[in-house]
Amino acid sequence: MGEEQMKYAYYPGCSAKRDAPELDNAMKVVCAKLGIELFELYDAPCCGSRPVRQGSPRLFMLLNALILGLAESQCLDILTVCSTCQLNICQVNKRLKEDDALLEEINNSLSTIDIKYERGIQVKHFLWVLIADMGLERMSNMVTRPLHGLKVAPYYGCHILRPKEALEFDNPDQPSSLEKLILALGAEPVNYNGRKKCCGMHSMMESEEIALKLSGQNIEEALHKGADCLVTPCPLCHMVLDGFQGKAEKILRSKFGIPVLHLAQLVGLAIGIAPRDLMLTRHMVLPRGFQQRIRLLH
Amino acid sequence: MSQTARITSTKSRFGLQEAVNDHLSTDVLVVGGGVAGMYTAINVDRLGLSVLLVVKGLLGKSGVSPQAGIFTFPPEYTPETFDQMVKDRIAGYAYFICDQELVRKSHELSPRALGDLEDLGLYFRRYDDGSLVIASMGGIQGGEMKQPWGTLATKWGNSGRNTCSVLRSEIVRRGVKFIENATITSVLVKDGEAKGIVALDYLNGKLLTITAKSVILATGPGASIWTYYSGSSENTGDGHAVALRAGAELSSMEMVQWHMACLAWPYSLRRQEAYPFPLPPSQQAPRFFIGRQERFMPDAEVGSKALQANAVAQAIIKGAVNRRGGYYASYQHFSTKDLKEFLGPFLMLKRLGYDLSKDTIECAMSIYSIYGGIRVNTECETKIKGLYAAGGAAGPIIPGLYMSLATGIIAAESAGNRARAIELPDLDLEQAEREKARVLNLLKVRTANESSYSPMQIKKILREVMWEKMDFIKTETGMKECLERLRAIRLEMLPKMRVRSDTTRFNVEWLDAVELLNMFDLAEVVIASSLMRKESRGPFRRADFPAIDDKNWLVFILARMQNSSITLDTAPIELKYAKPSDRFEWKH
């Protein structure tokens, strides 16, 4: 994207607006500094996550088409900060682009609320915006507090990688976008298998134990490989990894105590935003050791 | 990369109690787990008789059936159009080398069989308005037929697999007993009657004797004796060989059908056809080109396999292509939507990197099937009492799902009638022991200093010799060389055949050895019968006798084994429903 202004329709999703306000905050503060202009879609609904997709497939299409329509009316691509939102909106966008009959049907229903989508925009996760639109070089140039010596375990989770046909950005078998970004921020990425494995969030309601164990084993592995913290592009993963880390410890009879950062927070630290402005204290897991570490880097 | 702790399998046999001294008995024994075998077993079970199904691989997955693409089916037919279709099949597919009554009977049974499958849940593709999707299947004249009859499918290229899945579920639902990973080694015949079989359970390294009132061989058409074949690697003609050795007749084993358009590469995918048939809804077929421009068989594109093989043969003779490749299939005139929806191998082609809207697919030939087989009458009986054949193993017929299903009805009834009428026979235990010893003897472990060959190494050589010398267009010299070469291999290499391991656990080499001996017998019959037929006819082509000769060769060539050697004979063909004068001008 060169030196031109980066402008996006910002779709925060339910997590950033409800249980992960630190993410919403971090995005605003960080993007302001990076020169990325966010135009928030205040009246965009939930993307339907998994439940609406399962229970009411037609409503699922309509909600996401509505989100796309709202962004298109501002002539802006969508920027997401949640992997599930990214997958959902992106997948619906792709289906509408490939199927004329479907688009017509959807637009017929949307016309009852004066919305029309004309397939004119793309949907990008913040991670992709940084790598593809901004570029890693420009990103590195904006780093004022390189995170030297900080071992960061990238945690992709599922919906930013799979299914490949819908997302088409990273290689699900050998993803590398988070690692590249971590390096650009001056930190050291940790290599471990769990980085592309599921956190279990979408079955949390029905089988909490599975989610805790899946997440717990990923955390365990990252710790074992020497990670100081995890970073994740998805606030749903964050909820399990951070919010339920204590419970995961209990069920696996282990001690973790490893902080999990939102992607925007990691970027924020590296570009010189004060830790308190990134609301790290909102996290459930923030060991003193880590806080000191961060202060030292600053 | 390490494995986490594994539980090792204790699998023996599914659905059976342990046999006493590895001896089992049943009313009806079915050998072969494809569509013919499974459907026969289901029909026998419906009669209330005990039935046992012996499968070389995994039930519902092994054999050639999963590869079958379509059902041949007449659209609304009147007695006239049905007659026409039967004529076309006899003339255009079998080139008159078939049991006409059996062909007609099999087609008559189609609606019943298709209804049975649909009742069990098989979904024949419909349009949104509910009408059946039918692709036209031009007949002998490749589209010039006034009454084209059709093919229907679950998906064009996938019908066999879906049929196997439904039949397998029914077998399991009914509790029909089956043994997997076991291969027949011999039919035990005494006083002109079949009494049972010996089989190798290679999963557990055991030899089984099974007594049965009726034995039905549904072992497939035996096409894998050439290097490039379609159908499964298991398809080594075991039924043909054991029937032959037991004294039954094989008929018309020279009538070998070729695929003219399989993927030229890679090696293992030569089985996959570039599906050269009309596809719904456009009823167009892929186009075939030599080089860049020349569409070299526009008529045959919608014609029968034999017609297509003929066209390729002409091109080979002209030197334009060879059977290893050099000609190309194009789907560029189809919409991607239709291909995705109806073309079974679409995904496979995509995975190989083809973009069918732009690319053409290099094609080469491979063996499709042997139309000849174990000689049966219209009741699926062989000349040996109590021995039957069904599906591709029977012959001479035009193979296909319709035929496997029809014989699944006929053979079940015949075998069932016999089973009801007689007592369980007594096996000649000595005979059984001799057979077991023969099979055990194949398991010689190689020692350090001797030169030896693994069974698979010899198999490969056999296949290559057949591929080289029993080409699509044959010559007398070539065939004689083939015979000599195979005999030499048998004499020189077989005595040096050794296995690396005599393990009792899933011994693939032992299976190879059993199959190899069957393949030798089968190959010998194919070559001998081919030498005898001094003409060219449909898929059977000879450079030294290029013309068709109805005067002399409208006969079945029959093969028998007497004292370990093959003797040939001929038998007249009853032209009950179609005569050569029904055939239009021959386009050679």
Place this chain on the structure above:
Amino acid sequence: MPSQVTVSNGSIDGSRPIRARIFRFDPTRDREPRYETFELPYEKGMRILCFLERIREQGSDLAFMSSCGMAKCGTCSVSMNGRPVLSCLESVEEDMVIEPLAFFPVIRDLVIDRTGYNATVTALKPYLHRSEPYKGYPEKLRHHEMRDHASLMECVECLCCQSICPVLDLERREKTSSQTEFIGPAPLVQLAKLAFDPRDSLNRAALALRAMIEKCVSCYECVHVCPVEVSILECALDRMREKITIAEPDSILARHIAAFTDILEDEGLVNPTALILKTKGLAALGKLPLAIKMFRRGKVKLRKERIPNINRIRRLTTQWVRSR
């Protein structure tokens, strides 16, 4: 016209020979598995199956299964470099570790035992239970009502998805027997195939619940490895979940979906606190200690917060929500 085609999965230039370390194990003779190395020249378009067949042709006694060789029988699945694949469909890579499909009992070498899997599928009654007697061929069916069923007919039961599922992985490693609680994606595809056949009369939703469908975490790993591109999660499991909302409305799964949709309709965005309370009711109180901690960090919102123009959303939901 003939045009250059490249191998789609794997970029092989063919200049180096193909090297594979292959798992060898005969439980009747070996105390533990070992790996044997083979090296062969590359052939155009080489699939793993070509490689394995060539090894046998050279005299090896390596045991592996294959039948159709063209992705229809599902017999030839193996694990290659940690990925479950069909050996007939998958290109070789220059350096390979080939092992039996993960987490199935090994018969010998690359041959696995499917009887456990077969038994779980049988328990789901994978055959048509007609609600009315068959009326004769051809029966009245329209493709649009059979579309979902037809898409699942593509499944060849290769078991690659069973091998990669992280929930099955978790359960297998915990339990001493090879049976897991969660039945796994492959049997659920077979169940769903029949559930979407309008001629079928069995309460398949109840069977799906008994098979613990709610343990599926929607990770798309099964989708990613499926060699024949069955849309396992979206076309089978999610559509089964839809059936569950209708046929089994008191299940947690159905209550969760209903609660989520209700909150969405009410507020536009979904508040997890409200979601848990609405789905689980009093049972949610078990989470109280954690909830209090989260509340202190501002992660628990107790008040309703509606997005602007909520009526727009409601006009959509009133039309299109199923379980009304």
